[in-house]
Amino acid sequence: MNAIDADPDPLGRLRALCTALPGVTERTSHGEPTWFVRKVFVTYADHHHDDRVAFWCAAPPGAQEALVAAHPDRYFRPPYVGGRGWLGVWLDVPVDWDEIAEIVLDAYREIAPRTLVARLSAPPDDGVNGR
Template sequence: MTPDPLPRLRALCLALPEVTERISHGEPTWFVRKVFVTYADHHHDDRVAFWCAAAPGEAEAMVAAHPDRFFRPPYVGGRGWLGVWLDVPVDWDEIAEIVADAYRQIAPRRLIDRMPV
């Protein structure tokens, strides 16, 4: 059985400047003024993932290259958001990069400048 990915995802998100967590649409969601990452287990269909903001064209490229690891999430996929499966083997260094990139899409410049290196 794969360990629950929520604590690791939460730690990555909350390590970024001025991030807050609250429940939105029944799931843990991380904000830096606006949503940049949301956990996705609400369909309870035995799939666990997160959805996040992505740079223009990035989500499409990642889904095309690795459809077993990435997907276009419902509702926000049309706005360029990326879905990342967490119920498959994941590289947590890569997940950290994806979360940081999502943060950069939403956070104001003054907070981006304070991000850990």
């Protein structure tokens, strides 16, 4: 499968990206898989069952406006949380999963405590340094 693809299992791909991050848990919220790092940072969005599949996520200031303006076919202002700058990302169109990984990582950085964000750049635990 290419990096840009209409994925047959977008939920599985999104789940893998989210759960690979430190301290992330998954729970159902509002009937949808949702990923938390103390607070919600990504939620799957298929609850309207309107033949559209997406996710909503926290986003850095200005990102929602810039991405929606540049690519309204791929990004949108989600209901409820869009006013707080959250980004909606369509998954039922061909997507660049490398770009999705960056968006998920940005969402994580917006919500996660600094101690967990710092672990993203920490060297892996090799068992030698007592980490």
